[in-house]
Amino acid sequence: MKTFKHVEYLWDDDKASALEGDEVALLLYRSNLLGADLRITNYGGGNTSCKVIDKDPLTGEAVEVMWIKGSGGDIGTLKKSGLAALYVDRLRNLENVYRGIEHEDEMVELFNHCIFDLSSKAPSIDTPLHGFLPFKHIDHLHPDAAIAIAAAKDGKKITEELFGGSIGWVDWQRPGFDLGIKLRSCLEENPNIRGIMLGSHGLFTWGDTAYACYMNSLEVIERCAEYLEQNYGKKGPVFGGEKISSLPPNERQARAAKIAPILRGFCSSERNMIGHFTDDPKVLEFINSNDLDRLAIMGTSCPDHFLRTKIQPLTLKIAKDADLNDVEAVKAELESSFEEYRELYSSYYESCKHENSPAIRDRNPVIIIYPGVGMFAFAKDKQTARVASEFYVNAINVMRGAEAVSSYTALPRQEAFDIEYWLLEEAKLQRMPKPKSLSGKIALVTGSAGGIGKAIAKKFAEEGAVVLLNDMNEERLASAKDEFIALFGKDAVATAVLDVTQQDQIESALKTAAIEFGGVDIVVNNAGLSISKTIEDHVQKDWDLLYNVLVKGQFLVTQAATHVLKAQGIGGDVINIVSKNALVSGPNNAGYGSAKAAQLHLSRLNAAELGMAKIRVNVVNPDAVISDSNIWAGGWAEGRAKAYGISVEELPAYYAKRTLLNEIILPVDIANACFAFVGGNLNKSTGNVLNVDGGVAMAFVR
Known part of the structure; x- marks a missing residue:
């Protein structure tokens, strides 16, 4: 096994041997290994291919076929369904109809005439770059x-000296057919090279086998990294040295949680955005440096970096120790910074646009730098925000290395614009699925590790929201998290241990929501318990527990969430899971029923108070939700059965029969009711009560 310092060698001979003879399987294996190391390539970045001899399904003749990552794929998670398969000779014959670089984009449609496997993925713009090189x-x-x-001012010279001529060089050019021809020309002029450096862009390497290609890639990258390491500090401190010091970790997290909702509010002026925060040491080294202002405004060099992070970041001028508790003052101070950024972006668009350019997109920043604290990214969903942040970390690494050996150069503004507003990129955006109803929304559902709470959280996640799962039971919470990750992916969920009677735990949960996602949009007060006893049997401990969890808990969670919702300034929803018992009197129910009535009226009071802030407060009244519900533990089922003179086993049928619809109520029914309030069709509705009880006439609100 070869040992590397700057990249990770992951090749397993036993696994590879099992794939021997299947070059496409080995391509996928190699691709996944390379994509697993973010120092090699980031999510969605780069491309890999192999060429094989296969039988033409029409003629039966042996033909050369290239399998290559298809449009929009990621090599780290690549599967065969994500590959495009093309006839190599047909692809190369497109040169006969190529009309020059001014007509570059029309070649993409012609790739479809070269497809070998009709079920394969659409070819990407990188296809000719691989097709014109002869390597397997x-x-x-x-x-x-x-x-x-590649992004250094003297990059070509450094490459020549570092590799002794064994790595070729092709100047920066937007990917496409012409760049493929230039790669072929570079190889023809330098037939003994082992790879090609693309100015400001990336690296091409190859081999006759999947393993040889893998090793060639690792060795070239390792040599580049060694060279940078040898030069760090020779020109002086990295990034010109430290200008300000970082706050301690706990203070960075606290300040990030305070300011994230405010930043999210500004970034969501056109559509709701989800945030990501990092205070990685590499980030802090850059954002605290003397060279920050000079380098940040230059933007990134690699087009893949730029597409994710925008023209440049917004650097906050607010002091790292400013008072963030005065939300209105902070907003007033940030307003001008965001307006300046929006004007800068508009100017960039107007000065670079073409007659056929797509309309200007969101003018808000993607990357926001807070010196001394960390870096935020805001995008349409958590994965996109996280990936944008990772790409900017890559850009920081690039700037760090380029400055160590020469001086950093970014893409010219016009080149950057031509990438960002490329008609092919616009077409890719237009092909993306329509956002789900709750895309861009952040939900906190109390008691969401099981029962009704988990059903609500699951419904919200299915509809595109990210969710903060929480529960008092850590084991149950961990199990729910695993389930949600399996269903929705790691970016859709975060967790917090939460007892709704403890204000510090509520604040901590909302801090987690702010750090992980940028704030909160939907708060569902669902956590609860039940005690069914006669008035003689009720003890003060029962009464206090019911009112602490149901009434005080709802009040404290709503109060804390209101601070976050108002800091964002984009409205939001509070839904309180109350009960039919808030409206219907029954035996053995003095504590629970009266607490539920208090919850109901507290909801009305909150709706009246918070409406001016566009915060809607609504109520869902369930009844008899027995399936997977904690409410039936602790003697409640026995108490209700005793009150009605029946057995516990008879309760579900008893409850169904007493309803107008003769239906058993399930957790998913409550989840659907909650979604009805937040799904977009009831944005002008607040102070309402929605009964989900199968129809209990005594519980009719009017």
């Missing part, structure tokens, strides 16, 4: 270390 296995990667050299 090819990697096109975006390693930080290689791009640092």
Whole structure:
């Protein structure tokens, strides 16, 4: 096994041997290994391919076929369904109809005439870059270390000296057919090279086998990284040295949680955004440096970085120790910064646009830098925000390396614009699925590790929201988290241990929501319990517990969430899970029923008070939700059965028969009712009560 310091060698001979003879399987294996190391290439970045001999399904003749990552894929998670398969000779014959670089985009449609496997993925713009090179296995990667050299002012000279002529060089050019021809020309002029550096862009390496290609890629990247390491500090401190010091970790997290909802509110002026925060040491080194202001405004060099992070970040001028508790003052101070950024972006668009350019997109920043604290990213969903943040970390690594060996150069503004507003990129955006109803929304459902709460959280996640799962039971919470990750992915869920009677735990949960996602939009007060006893048997401890959890808990959670919702300034929803018992009198129910009535009226009071802030407060009244519900534990079922003179086993049928619809109520029914309030069709509705009880006439509100 070869040992590397700056990249990770992951090749397993036993696994690879099992794939021997299947070059496409080996391509996927190699791709997944390379994509697992973010120093080699980030999510969605780079491309890999292999060429094989296969039988033409029409003629039966042996033909050369190239399998390559399809449009929009990610090599780290690539499967065969994500590959495009093309006839190599047909792809190369497109050169006969190529009309020059001014007509570059029309070639993409012609790729479809070259498809070998009709069920394969649509070919990407990188296809000719691989097709015009003769090698069986090819990697096109975006390693930080290689791009640092490619983005250096003297990058071509450094590459020549570092590799002794064994790595070729092609100047920056937007990917496409012409760039593929230039790669072929570079190889023809330098037939003994082992790879090609693309100015400001990335690295091409190859091999006759999947393993040889893999090793070639690792060795070239390792050499680049070694060279950078040897030069760090020779020109002086990295990024010109430290200008300000970082706050301690706990203070960074506290300040990030305070300001994240405010930033999210500004970034959500056109559509709701989800946030991501990092205070990684590499980020802090850059954002606290003397060179921050000079380098940040230059933007990124690699087009993959730029597409995710926008023209440049917004650097906050607010002091790292400013008073963030005065939300209105902070908002007033940030308003001008955001307006300046929006004007800058508009000017960039107007000065660079073409007659056929797509309309200007969201003018808000994606990356926001807070010196001394950390870096935020805001995007349409958590994954996109996280990936944007990762790409900017890559850009920081590139700037760090380029400055160590030369000086950093970014893409010219016009080139950057032509990438960002490329008609092919716009077409890709237009093909994306329509956002789900709750895309861009953040939900906190109390008691969401099981029962009704989990059903609500699951419904929200299915509809596109990110959710903060919480529960008092850590084991149950961990199990729910695993279930949600399996269903919705790691970016859709975060967790917090939460007892709704403890204000510090409520604040901590909302802090987690702010750090993980940027704030909160939907708060569902669902946590509860039940005690069914006669008035003689009720003890003060029962009464206090019911009122602490149901009434005080609802009050404290809503109160704390209101601070976050108002800081964002984009409205929101509070839904309180109350009960039919808030409206219907029955035996053995003095504590629970009266607490539920208090919850109901507290909801009305909150709706009346919070409406001016566009915060809607509504109520869902369930009844007899027995399935997977904690409410039936602790003697409640026995108490209700005793009150009605029946057995516990008879309760579900008893409750169904007493309803107008003769239906058993399930947790998903409550979840659907909650979604009705937040799904977009009732945005002008507040102070309402929705009964989900199968129809109990005594519980009719009017």
